Amino acid sequence: MSGSLMNLFSLCFKPFGHVCDNSEAGSGGGGGVSGGTGGEGKDGLLWFRDLGKYCGGDFSMAVIQANQVLEDQSQVESGNFGTFVGVYDGHGGPEAARYVCDHLFNHFREISAETQGVVTRETIERAFHATEEGFASIVSELWQEIPNLATVGTCCLVGVIYQNTLFVASLGDSRVVLGKKGNCGGLSAIQLSTEHNANNEDIRWELKDLHPDDPQIVVFRHGVWRVKGIIQVSRSIGDMYMKRPEFNKEPISQKFRIAEPMKRPLMSATPTILSHPLHPNDSFLIFASDGLWEHLTNEKAVEIVHNHPRAGSAKRLIKAALHEAARKREMRYSDLRKIDKKVRRHFHDDITVIVVFLNHDLISRGHINSTQDTTVSIRSALEH
Amino acid sequence: MAFVRSLLGAKKILSRSTAAGSAAPKGFLAVYVGESQKKRYLVPLSYLSQPSFQALLSKSEEEFGFAHPMGGLTIPCPEDTFINVTSRLQ
Numbered sequence: 082m083s084g085s086l087m088n089l090f091s092l093c094f095k096p097f098g099h100v101c102d103n104s105e106a107g108s109g110g111g112g113g114v115s116g117g118t119g120g121e122g123k124d125g126l127l128w129f130r131d132l133g134k135y136c137g138g139d140f141s142m143a144v145i146q147a148n149q150v151l152e153d154q155s156q157v158e159s160g161n162f163g164t165f166v167g168v169y170d171g172h173g174g175p176e177a178a179r180y181v182c183d184h185l186f187n188h189f190r191e192i193s194a195e196t197q198g199v200v201t202r203e204t205i206e207r208a209f210h211a212t213e214e215g216f217a218s219i220v221s222e223l224w225q226e227i228p229n230l231a232t233v234g235t236c237c238l239v240g241v242i243y244q245n246t247l248f249v250a251s252l253g254d255s256r257v258v259l260g261k262k263g264n265c266g267g268l269s270a271i272q273l274s275t276e277h278n279a280n281n282e283d284i285r286w287e288l289k290d291l292h293p294d295d296p297q298i299v300v301f302r303h304g305v306w307r308v309k310g311i312i313q314v315s316r317s318i319g320d321m322y323m324k325r326p327e328f329n330k331e332p333i334s335q336k337f338r339i340a341e342p343m344k345r346p347l348m349s350a351t352p353t354i355l356s357h358p359l360h361p362n363d364s365f366l367i368f369a370s371d372g373l374w375e376h377l378t379n380e381k382a383v384e385i386v387h388n389h390p391r392a393g394s395a396k397r398l399i400k401a402a403l404h405e406a407a408r409k410r411e412m413r414y415s416d417l418r419k420i421d422k423k424v425r426r427h428f429h430d431d432i433t434v435i436v437v438f439l440n441h442d443l444i445s446r447g448h449i450n451s452t453q454d455t456t457v458s459i460r461s462a463l464e465h
Numbered sequence: 466m467a468f469v470r471s472l473l474g475a476k477k478i479l480s481r482s483t484a485a486g487s488a489a490p491k492g493f494l495a496v497y498v499g500e501s502q503k504k505r506y507l508v509p510l511s512y513l514s515q516p517s518f519q520a521l522l523s524k525s526e527e528e529f530g531f532a533h534p535m536g537g538l539t540i541p542c543p544e545d546t547f548i549n550v551t552s553r554l555q
Contacts, residue, residue, distance in 0.1 A: 303528070303529060303530045303532075304529060304530070304532050304534060305530070305532065407488075408488070409536050409537075410494060410495070410533075410536070410537050410538060411488055411489050411494060411495035411536065411537045412488060412489050412493070412494035412495070412510075413488060413489070413491055415491070416491065416492060416493075416494065416510050419510060420510070420513055421513075421514065424513050424514070424519060424522065426531055427522055427525075427526070427531055427533070427538060430531070
């Protein structure tokens, strides 16, 4: 067995959430978890961390599984360097999302160390590309043993708080929404991420511009617009079958094969990056995979967080999305909760939510003051 | 015999008992069945754990992915097939 195969297998089977106790209790105590207090536990297909502390305030995190194998991964990292939040929504299998959750942050740290910790857009873009290259190497090395690894990919949404700037980098269709205080006391919902989904007209135009000689670059199929009639997102890490011709051939499944020669990559791993100077009125950020946003509007999500206690915010958003999913399927929420994973996918997707509350006093003091209590390294933890 | 079984099975399915778009009674969910015209049925939740019903869902996945076009679960097979499969479920 090759080294990279072992590497990949170790990724797949090691216990997740290296700081979590995997408590089965509905509201476990989160014993041994660094980064503050707040209930942590599992409730069927739901994992949650009701409230934790990071260097710039509080956060709340939750994930619910729908697929046979959970394809979403996520992390919160916070310390002297700043804060790094990642949501990775995998497709075709869990491997790319797990790989990104294991490597993207490390690349980010290594690259920012070259500039004595200073973070720029370039730092983040290089970290994404290094991660893509690393995954491509594994796909290449394992082509004989696991060719289907070439058809696995992941959306990546990353938020980095460095000094008083929030960077948002995105590939695919996860979304971050800012809850911002208005002058009249209300809260507005401001979407900060760009989504790369062929259902957006802008993305279809972008793809047509990039591939002017291909009238079939976007095709309406199975009720939605897809790149080459295959995949909805136009940017990702992984999906090497859409990026390199040497991976778009036998023995991968016919449904992923492209008849004509691939002149250039059909998908990209270059994230759209926004830098947002944090303002004292910026109250909180909701990071979530598209599974949440297919059921909740930005405004509704911001309203739910704003109108309830901080603890349990992420779990509350997931429950609101499941209520809506049950309504659409003309059934009771209490019945939806009884449906097992895999069949559950017909009712909703895997959903990850991380709510990051912004304490501007802490943020303006810088992360230099981070203490043992607020240094965080946490991953969502659901067994499979 | 098959006819009797089909009749018995059909009794368990409450066809068109409530208006489309409204929540099903506790323990039931709506499914929309048919190739072109879709007819609404209410089926017990327990069907979802039956392999033969899951096979119908797989057919649906092939055609629609997971985006069921009627809102409720949409199964694009002939009604006869649906009745036949569900009549065998306990």
